[in-house]
Amino acid sequence: GCASSPASSGADALPSWNDGPARQAIVNFVNQVTREGPGYVPPVERIAVFDNDGTLWSEQPLYFQFVFMLDQVKAAAPQHPEWRSHPAFQAMASGDHAALAGNEKAMLELVLAANAGMTAEDYDSRIRAWLAQARHPKTGRLYTDMVYQPQLELLAYLRAHGFKTYIVSGGTVDFMRTWSERVYGIPPEQVVGSFIPLRYELKDGKPALVRQPGMDVNDGPTKPVGIARQIGRRPILAFGNSDGDLQMLEYTAAGAGPRLALLLHHDDADREFAYDRQSHVGKLDKAWDEALAKRWTVVSMKSDWKQVWPATK
Amino acid sequence: GCASSPASSGADALPSWNDGPARQAIVNFVNQVTREGPGYVPPVERIAVFDNDGTLWSEQPLYFQFVFMLDQVKAAAPQHPEWRSHPAFQAMASGDHAALAGNEKAMLELVLAANAGMTAEDYDSRIRAWLAQARHPKTGRLYTDMVYQPQLELLAYLRAHGFKTYIVSGGTVDFMRTWSERVYGIPPEQVVGSFIPLRYELKDGKPALVRQPGMDVNDGPTKPVGIARQIGRRPILAFGNSDGDLQMLEYTAAGAGPRLALLLHHDDADREFAYDRQSHVGKLDKAWDEALAKRWTVVSMKSDWKQVWPATK
Ligand SMILES: [Ca+2]
Ligand SMILES: [Ca+2]
Numbered sequence: 001g002c003a004s005s006p007a008s009s010g011a012d013a014l015p016s017w018n019d020g021p022a023r024q025a026i027v028n029f030v031n032q033v034t035r036e037g038p039g040y041v042p043p044v045e046r047i048a049v050f051d052n053d054g055t056l057w058s059e060q061p062l063y064f065q066f067v068f069m070l071d072q073v074k075a076a077a078p079q080h081p082e083w084r085s086h087p088a089f090q091a092m093a094s095g096d097h098a099a100l101a102g103n104e105k106a107m108l109e110l111v112l113a114a115n116a117g118m119t120a121e122d123y124d125s126r127i128r129a130w131l132a133q134a135r136h137p138k139t140g141r142l143y144t145d146m147v148y149q150p151q152l153e154l155l156a157y158l159r160a161h162g163f164k165t166y167i168v169s170g171g172t173v174d175f176m177r178t179w180s181e182r183v184y185g186i187p188p189e190q191v192v193g194s195f196i197p198l199r200y201e202l203k204d205g206k207p208a209l210v211r212q213p214g215m216d217v218n219d220g221p222t223k224p225v226g227i228a229r230q231i232g233r234r235p236i237l238a239f240g241n242s243d244g245d246l247q248m249l250e251y252t253a254a255g256a257g258p259r260l261a262l263l264l265h266h267d268d269a270d271r272e273f274a275y276d277r278q279s280h281v282g283k284l285d286k287a288w289d290e291a292l293a294k295r296w297t298v299v300s301m302k303s304d305w306k307q308v309w310p311a312t313k
Numbered sequence: 314g315c316a317s318s319p320a321s322s323g324a325d326a327l328p329s330w331n332d333g334p335a336r337q338a339i340v341n342f343v344n345q346v347t348r349e350g351p352g353y354v355p356p357v358e359r360i361a362v363f364d365n366d367g368t369l370w371s372e373q374p375l376y377f378q379f380v381f382m383l384d385q386v387k388a389a390a391p392q393h394p395e396w397r398s399h400p401a402f403q404a405m406a407s408g409d410h411a412a413l414a415g416n417e418k419a420m421l422e423l424v425l426a427a428n429a430g431m432t433a434e435d436y437d438s439r440i441r442a443w444l445a446q447a448r449h450p451k452t453g454r455l456y457t458d459m460v461y462q463p464q465l466e467l468l469a470y471l472r473a474h475g476f477k478t479y480i481v482s483g484g485t486v487d488f489m490r491t492w493s494e495r496v497y498g499i500p501p502e503q504v505v506g507s508f509i510p511l512r513y514e515l516k517d518g519k520p521a522l523v524r525q526p527g528m529d530v531n532d533g534p535t536k537p538v539g540i541a542r543q544i545g546r547r548p549i550l551a552f553g554n555s556d557g558d559l560q561m562l563e564y565t566a567a568g569a570g571p572r573l574a575l576l577l578h579h580d581d582a583d584r585e586f587a588y589d590r591q592s593h594v595g596k597l598d599k600a601w602d603e604a605l606a607k608r609w610t611v612v613s614m615k616s617d618w619k620q621v622w623p624a625t626k
Contacts, residue, residue, distance in 0.1 A: 044500060120541060164502075177545045187357060188545030189477075189502070195542055200534040200560050207564045209541050221513040228433060228522050229508050230543050232490045232501025247513050251520045 013157040015306070016150040022262070022304040025297045026154065029260040033236065034161050039258045041236060043162035048237040049192075049227060049248065050151070052169035052176060054282040055241045055264055056184065057147040058136075060273040061097050062281060064143045065171045066104070068130050069111040076114040083110060101280040112196070112213055120174065120198060120209040127178045141312060144183050149310045154239075155184055163237070168192045168227060170219035170244055192226045194218045223248040241266065246287040249296060261296040263287060268301040271308045326470040328619070329463040335575075335617040338610045339467065342573040346549065347474050352571045354549055356475035361550040362505075362540060362561065363464070365482035365489060367595040368554045368577055369497065370460040371449075373586040374410050375594060377456045378484045379417070381443050382424040389427045396423060414593040425509070425526055433487065433511060433522040440491045454625060457496050462623045464552075468497055476550070481505045481540060483532035483557055505539045507531045536561040554579065559600040562609060574609040576600060581614040584621045 010017065010027035017023040032039035033046060053059040062070075070092055073083075083089040088106035091099035100107065115123060131144055139146065155165050167176060167186055173193040180186040197212040218226040224247050227235065238245070238252035241264040249261040265284065267274050276284040291298050301308065323330065323340035330336040345352035346359060366372040375383075383405055386396075396402040401419035404412035413420065428436060444457055452459065468478050480489060480499055486506040493499045510525040531539040537560050540548065551558070551565035554577040562574040578597065579588050589597040604611050614621065 044494070173542065173545060181357070189543065191545065198538045198541055200537045200564070202563075207537065207560070207567045209537060224513045224520065224522060225511045228511055229486065230502065232486060232504060247520070250515075251513070254520045 010157065013160065014150070014153050016153055018304055018306055020304055022297055022299045025260065026157075026262075029237070029258060030158070030161050032258050041257060045233060045236065046158075046161070046163040047166065047231060047233050047235040048158050048163045049166045049168040049231075049235040049239070049252070050155070051240040051242070051245050051248070052167050052171055052193075053241075054266065055239055055245075056151050056167070057143070058272060059282050060266075060275065061137070062101065063171070064136075064146075065175045066100075066107070067134070067143075068127065068175065069107070070100075071130060071134065072126065073107075073110055073114055080114070086110060098280060108215070112215065115196075116211055116213045118211050119203075120211065123174060123211060124178060127175055131179060139309075141309065144179050145312050146309055147183055148305070149307045150305045151239075152184065152310065155186070158237070159185065164190065166190045166192060166227075166231060166235070168218070168223055168238075168248060170194055170217065172196055172215070192218060192230045219244045221247045224251040227251070236260070238262070239264070240287065242282040242284050243287045246290060249287065250290070253294065253296065261291070261294070262299055263291045263296055264299045264301065266301055268305075268308070270302075272301060323470065326473065327463065327466050329466055331617055331619055333617055335610055335612045338573065339470075339575075342550070342571060343471070343474050345571050354570060358546060358549065359471075359474070359476040360479065360544060360546050360548040361471050361476045362479045362481040362544075362548040362552070362565070363468070364553040364555070364558050364561070365480050365484055365506075366554075367579065368552055368558075369464050369480070370456070371585060372595050373579075373588065374450070375414065376484070377449075377459075378488045379413075379420070380447070380456075381440065381488065382420070383413075384443060384447065385439065386420075386423055386427055393427070399423060411593060421528070425528065428509075429524055429526045431524050432516075433524065436487060436524060437491060440488055444492060452622075454622065457492050458625050459622055460496055461618070462620045463618045465497065465623065467552075468499070471550070472498065477503065479503045479505060479540075479544060479548070481531070481536050481551075481561060483507055483530065485509055485528070505531060505543045532557045534560045537564040540564070549573070551575070552577070553600065555595040555597050556600045559603060562600065563603070566607065566609065574604070574607070575612055576604045576609055577612045577614065579614055581618075581621070583615075585614060 010023055014023055033041040050056055053063050077083055088103040088110055091103050134143060135141060136143060136146055158165055165186055167180060169176060171193050173191050173195055176191050176193055177188040180191050195216040197214050198209040199212050201208050201210050234255045235252045236258065237260045238249050239262040240249055253259045253261040265276065266272060275282065276288065323336050327336055346354040363369055366376050390396055401416040401423055404416050448455060449459055471478055478499055480493060482489060484506050486504050486508055489504050489506055490501040493504050508529040510527050511522040512525050514521050514523050547568045548565045550573045551562050552575040553562055566572045566574040579586050581587060589601065
């Protein structure tokens with residue numbers, strides 16, 4: 001009967017979520033929008049958007065895509081002696097994470113310069129090769145094994161209830177798309193992110209998309225713009241973890257009808273990391289104040305999650 | 314048995330297509346990619362992209378979105394006396410279609426100026442209001458009744474065989490998304506098009522997306538870029554009608570495995586319009602040469618289609 005269906009308690013579908021206010025808020029919301037009644041939302045409008053770094057997988061001590069980019073710069077450095085005097089390059093060479101995070105923009109310029117002119121296909125191969133062997137300095141896991149088990153369950157739970165699940169991230173789409181379908185069950189077309197401009201060219205008569213300098217950044221106030229551009233509908237559920245998600249959460253929450261805005265708080269130094277207002281990666285400050293003021297659902301990694309990462313083989 | 318299934322002949326699923334080489338090419342292709350064998354393509358990779366103007370609906374004597382924009386300019390003209398000396402405005406006022414088409418860029422600047430600062434929601438309402446009453450000068454039909462019946466059948470036929478159908482158009486996404494789901498069965502997130510930049514703002518504490526000057530154009534060589542950005546997979550089927558589709562067709566056809574590139578030729582002055590190499594709207598010249606050289610499938614409106622537009626109520 002109704003009482004034993006997964007939608008009723010979420011216990012079967014969300015085994016890595018403790019029975020607490022966060023899980024209850026999720027289950028209540030899903031019940032509300034999927035059952036006949038004043039809160040019903042037709043399946044085509046059940047759009048759920050998830051930030052990626054720090055929301056679907058870890059992001060400390062540096063965004064994982066940033067680590068990939070650093071490795072690319074290191075590999076290209078012998079061909080670029082002029083980089084040696086660059087402050088960002090020096091921060092990288094000395095392993096100074098705080099300086100690196102502070103020099104993210106400058107670093108990005110180096111990286112973009114290193115990769116302009118490469119075809120999208122070649123870049124894709126580099127990402128795949130890196131992800132297949134690079135390991136996290138603290139856990140020794142492959143980076144794609146540092147996705148959050150409770151979130152994998154939540155994504156599947158939402159899809160089982162007619163939701164379309166999207167990533168809306170500051171990371172670039174090419175980086176995420178190489179693994180989002182395999183790991184999250186999110187196909188390339190449901191990944192919204194920053195975009196490196198491409199140019200269409202014929203190389204020996206063969207079509208190629210060639211990377212150009214620059215980046216169209218999808219973060220903070222441009223997340224709702226990215227949503228409008230690529231999805232074309234306002235989400236009814238948004239899940240983030242930092243100030244870069246503030247506008248996406250605001251935009252989602254401000255729509256008519258039932259809405260769910262969720263914020264993950266990294267408060268679990270034992271199992272993962274603990275950081276918020278002072279962090280130089282994934283800073284959670286204004287969005288936290290807003291979440292408290294507007295009664296968004298704050299998810300505590302420590303109390304709401306039974307398990308952080310999936311078991312590895 | 315096999316011989317009587319719709320996939321075998323397409324006659325049941327594509328009643329408005331004459332039995333000829335074009336329909337046969339479509340049916341053969343769908344059979345090939347959906348049946349076990351060397352040409353099999355898994356459903357997630359069955360991406361079909363369709364140009365819109367002149368491929369899914371008519372585009373003469375002027376792109377329909379352009380007519381909408383002209384009507385917007387006319388409505389705003391009393392507030393802009395400075396427009397009176399503008400050549401594009403004069404072409405419009407005198408009803409000179411050739412001059413207007415030649416001044417499309419200048420006209421666009423006027424239009425974008427007229428609408429910068431408007432919220433996406435307000436603009437959406439204007440599009441809907443216009444589409445509900447504006448009628449085509451030659452046929453007297455609502456513009457959304459000038460979609461092609463054979464293409465509606467083709468879209469449905471492809472979806473019934475596991476394809477995901479996309480629009481990839483030079484028109485702007487906001488314009489198409491107001492009706493693409495209702496008319497074509499193509500949801501907003503499957504509409505790729507030109508994009509008017511938006512800025513996220515709080516207006517009286519309420520999130521709004523505000524239109525900015527400029528346009529990120531999705532046409533010709535930027536169609537494959539738009540596909541890479543929003544879909545993230547190379548299509549296996551592309552359908553266009555003009556030189557603006559050349560690169561999209563090339564890009565689609567150059568992928569590995571079975572591919573189908575289709576080009577609609579407007580050769581039916583009696584039932585619709587006849588135009589190609591000399592037209593200032595939907596010019597078909599280089600793409601036609603390429604289609605002949607590469608044996609893409611050229612669809613003749615006159616010989617391949619039993620019916621052009623749907624019956625109206
Ligand atoms: Ca984040
Ligand atoms: Ca066209």
